[in-house]
Amino acid sequence: MKKSFVFITILSLLFSLIGCSNDSAPLTGSIKVSVNDSASRTITSAVSPKAVKYMVEGTAPDGSPVSFELSESTPSWTNAEAAPGNWSFTATAYNADGKAIGDGSSSATVVPGQSTSASIEVHEYSGMGRITVNLTGITSDRDSYTSTIYKMTAGNMTVVASGEFDTTGIVSFTLPNGFYALVLSCDNASINMPAAEAVRIMKDDNLSVSYSFCDQSGVEVVISNGIKPCPEMSVTLSRESIHVGEEVTATVSITPGTYKYVWYVNHVMIESVNENSANITFADEGVYKITCIAYDAETGVVWSQVATVNVIIPLMNTVSFYSGNRLIETRECPSSSTQSFPSIELGNGFTLKGWKAEGSDTLILDDSFSLPYSETEYKYYAYIDTELLTIVDTGAVYGTYYLENNSRITEIFIPDSIRGKEVTSIGYRAFNSLLSLTGITIPDSVTSIGEYAFGGCSNLASINIPDAVTSIGRHAFHGCYNLASINIPDAVTSIGDGAFQDCSSLTSIIIPDSVTSIGGWAFDGCSSLISINIPNFVTSIGYATFDDCSSLTSITIPASVTSIGEWAFADCSSLTSITIPASVTSIRQGAFYGCSSLTSINIKQNQQTTSLTGAPWGAPSSTEVNWQGEL
Incomplete structure (x- = not known):
């Protein structure tokens, strides 16, 4: 206690x-x-x-x-x-x-x-209390009913009181305060008796427990004075429905303490079990009550709890597995069982993504499935990569709704054609936020990567962009935190706003001379980027293009650039110096804000640069602005 x-x-x-x-x-x-x-x-x-x-x-x-x-x-x-x-x-x-x-x-x-x-x-307070056991509905004196009181003594359950019912159906016991177990038994084994009950008696207590028969088919238990199982104890079963001859494991969860356990199936004690779990096999079908009584060996406190298992005779099912129209395997499986899917060889670079039951649109991504309790023939069909993709008339490929928020997809293979149509572009948000995606194969037929195509694919570490791609859309790789390297082919002419924003693992990138336009925020938050080249045909560096590239130590601005936008190099805290070519006629507010290590801004002078005002454009006041050359 x-x-x-x-x-x-x-x-x-x-x-x-x-x-x-x-x-x-x-x-x-x-x-x-x-x-x-x-x-x-x-x-x-x-x-x-x-x-x-x-x-x-x-x-x-x-x-x-x-x-x-x-x-x-x-x-x-x-x-x-x-x-x-x-x-x-x-x-x-x-x-x-x-x-x-x-x-x-x-x-x-x-x-x-x-x-x-x-x-x-x-x-x-120590003292005596009284417990009265009432048994009603006895119609025959041929059966003998006994009420027995057990108590934990020296780590073992011992009988402290026992009384046999007569036709009056009343047995009373006066006992010291403490915790006890109450068991009702009958010498007629065909009568289904109730499970054991845990009771507590206080000084001056007057506890009443009532049992009554229900249509002679069993015993109904009605307990007054609030007797109930402990809310801190539960019995769970490994399976609530099993087949005849199968084993079920019953496990008790209970408030920490020093316990011994006694297990019952209906009212029959399992003599060999004194652990917090019991493995039980049933030879006959039916509904069985599994009861655990827990005894605290130090205080004598008693808890009890019950779980119910349904034991059934199994039905047999025929289960067939297909890849397209090809039969892979047929099995005879018992109902209410868990089955594993077969392994299949698809070839041609395709990957098995899951299974679908005949007549269902639900994609099963697990390696196993459960059969219900029925006598039915089942068919399952393999589901491969191309069925995760769809294509529109423009040739843009998209992920189907099976891909939405799918945390199991790690790799995707895109073929050069789907259902007879050539794949030419990766569509808007086609593979956005596939958090487990680590690799993707893009066919050589693709010429453009759409907006947010791979945005939020936080585990994507590398990607090969085909040589025919000419444009990378807005935020195409935004939030690909693990993307450490990427190739930009020579055919690319434009990099959209935020295309590589927050690619914080990207250390270097080579931009080909074919690129003429780099959008705002294109490399914002690329905190591991050490160096980058700007192609000779780019005319402007947009709003916050290299904002928060905190590891960037150097950058070369080509003579083709005429303007540098607001916050273009803001928070590039490792940048120590920068040279502005004579072609630049506009540097917007805050272009070098937060560049705490910037010591010098070197500006090549000519007639055009006389319009530059606002130096040092957000850089520390200690930054030297050097006007080089003569007008």
């Missing part, structure tokens, strides 16, 4: 001695009384063991009385000027009905300037 504790902590008031002489030592201390009620129970009875308040009576060192009440809402009592000397306290615990159920006492000595603690341990 768990105990209720009232902790009385005596804390002497600690005075600061800094600047005080010895003759100014404190003359009083501080005493604090607090409650920590850890009482709990598994089954209620006529006398509730839950303490809701504590009446504390005490005596001060001068003999004067002290009294106060503690509860959950008033958990502590403090005297900040407690007189030195011995304090004594007695606490009485009361339940919600106002009945005293336990007490305890302690004392402590308050010493000025020191901290002292003590505690009161409240014990349950």
